[in-house]
Amino acid sequence: MDLPASLGPLTENRNELLATIDALDEERDLTPRAELAIELVGSLARYEDVLDRVVYPNLRKIRADWVELDRADSDQSTIRELLGDVRKRTQNVKPSNVHASDPEGFESLLDRLVDSLRMQLDHEDETLFPLFSQLDGPEVAELSDEVGNAVAHASTLPHPPHSTIGRAVTGVMEKLNRSVHDQSTVSHPETDKLHETLETRSDRK
Secondary structure, eight states, rough: OOOOGGGGHHHHHHHHHHHHHHHHHHSSSSHHHHHHHHHHHHHHHHHHIIIIIIIIHHHOOOHHSOHHHHHHHHHHHHHHHHHHHHHHHTOOOOGGGTTOOOHHHHHHHHHHHHHHHHHHHIIIIIGGGGGGOOOOOOHHHHHHHHHHHHHHHSSSSOOOOSSHHHHHHHHHHHHHHHHHHHHHOOOHHHHHHHHHHHHHHHHHH
């Protein structure tokens, strides 16, 4: 389902999520699944950050006392907790070692995260995002710019700080952590395949 025009800058991030969880549905080998889980952590954290900072606040401007937004907040809290747990299990760990200590426990955790994400995406498509159709031209452009800025500066932390200084500091730390992961992994076949899939879909449009 296409996003409303006002949320257009979030499209690439959302497509990454959909492609990643689809790939997880198809992949059964543990090491490739771990690599996809690592990719999911970063993409999903950025997505939730944009929802939290821009999308949900703007929905509340349109309809302040809406029980569906309370549900959205609850769903996001669940996702962020699961996301934090997956991150702890995968951060600076080679994909081949992620399942070493507790393969069943990690798979159960990952399945819960994917299931929760699918529920969130369905809720957005069916209930939340259609509300943005109420916006007029200038409001659409203004929100699109706000979303684009949030996407450009989204955090890869499950629970990022709210202050500008705090986000800047953690942003530097995340870049360093990502560099360590990239250096510890000789190749990223599943991530490369995922990006190729996204490029192919983009070329077809």
